[in-house]
Amino acid sequence: MLDTTHENQKDIALFVDSMNKKTKRFMKYNHKNAIKQAIHISPAYRDFVNKLLNNSALKVSPYVGGSCRVIEHGTPGKMSKRCKVQICVAFDEMGVFPHELGHATDFLFGDNCSLTSSVIIQDGKTLEDIFNEEFNEKAMELFETILDEYMDCINANINEDAYEVFLNYMPKYNLLQKTKNPKKRRELQKELYDSGFVEIYYQVVTKKCFKIIEQKYTPITDALSARFDISGLLFRGHSFIYYALRPSLLVQEFFANVFADKISANHTRFDALIKLMPKSFNAFERLFVILYDHIQNNKRFTDLPLKVTQKDKKEAADAWLYTVHRSTNCQQGWTNW
Numbered sequence: 001m002l003d004t005t006h007e008n009q010k011d012i013a014l015f016v017d018s019m020n021k022k023t024k025r026f027m028k029y030n031h032k033n034a035i036k037q038a039i040h041i042s043p044a045y046r047d048f049v050n051k052l053l054n055n056s057a058l059k060v061s062p063y064v065g066g067s068c069r070v071i072e073h074g075t076p077g078k079m080s081k082r083c084k085v086q087i088c089v090a091f092d093e094m095g096v097f098p099h100e101l102g103h104a105t106d107f108l109f110g111d112n113c114s115l116t117s118s119v120i121i122q123d124g125k126t127l128e129d130i131f132n133e134e135f136n137e138k139a140m141e142l143f144e145t146i147l148d149e150y151m152d153c154i155n156a157n158i159n160e161d162a163y164e165v166f167l168n169y170m171p172k173y174n175l176l177q178k179t180k181n182p183k184k185r186r187e188l189q190k191e192l193y194d195s196g197f198v199e200i201y202y203q204v205v206t207k208k209c210f211k212i213i214e215q216k217y218t219p220i221t222d223a224l225s226a227r228f229d230i231s232g233l234l235f236r237g238h239s240f241i242y243y244a245l246r247p248s249l250l251v252q253e254f255f256a257n258v259f260a261d262k263i264s265a266n267h268t269r270f271d272a273l274i275k276l277m278p279k280s281f282n283a284f285e286r287l288f289v290i291l292y293d294h295i296q297n298n299k300r301f302t303d304l305p306l307k308v309t310q311k312d313k314k315e316a317a318d319a320w321l322y323t324v325h326r327s328t329n330c331q332q333g334w335t336n337w
């Protein structure tokens, strides 16, 4: 039963109905999650999300994590025909669907005519151009700012040396995961225990300092994982290897992360973006306004000024793009199937 006290029940009902149609039988058994997911979407954007969902080019399937696959390629410089895209999402994790819908929206006209790399926002530049310029210039500064805050959070919650021990012994902890020799394992375990790492690690996990940082900075920490090895810091996101596969993944993930926050009204992260990456956030907002206007008013996208580069033509994909985002780990690969 729907929550009849909820003032936005009509949009929620439409969302659940759209999901049922998209996912066929599955949602009947996940009705509660569909309602929770609808409520998770900001009331201001439920109608917009419903319109995106109801386009026949978008396929939605249940999954254990999240993924977005471009089934049909577009043509660089042409935004006339919607391309088929499939998203697979776990509906028990509220953040997965908004993120994957962000990717699907970026790829409305295919991965080789993505909104992020094609639509000119200002001065002949796309969101990708603006984001890359700002991120490349500030990556080190962003890394230091966020890690300083993480250090303060860990030291204040555990003890004043905790962050140093946590960071210094993390490589040995990672080594322990790979070590099979029992004697070597015992030595590593003893060292980790004696140094205080084991207790500190436990406290970092239970006190969730990394969640405090993620709650503020996810679009930035995710992008930073393309430049720095932050795998031992417990932040969720993609990996260095993932981002190395294709340069445009960086802005695509930024767009999907901020899009998810936008439609879920997770504005706490916007404060950090406005402060630390104002040009990128402003460019995102301008692209989002264009997108929102076109979807809500049922406009064709053929009026938009587009940037077509040789790179786009060269990268016109010869395989399906398949991005997989798991709850704690994310992978991406090119496949031929």
Ligand SMILES: [Zn+2]
Pocket: 099, 103, 253, 256, 323, 325
């Ligand atoms: Zn993603």
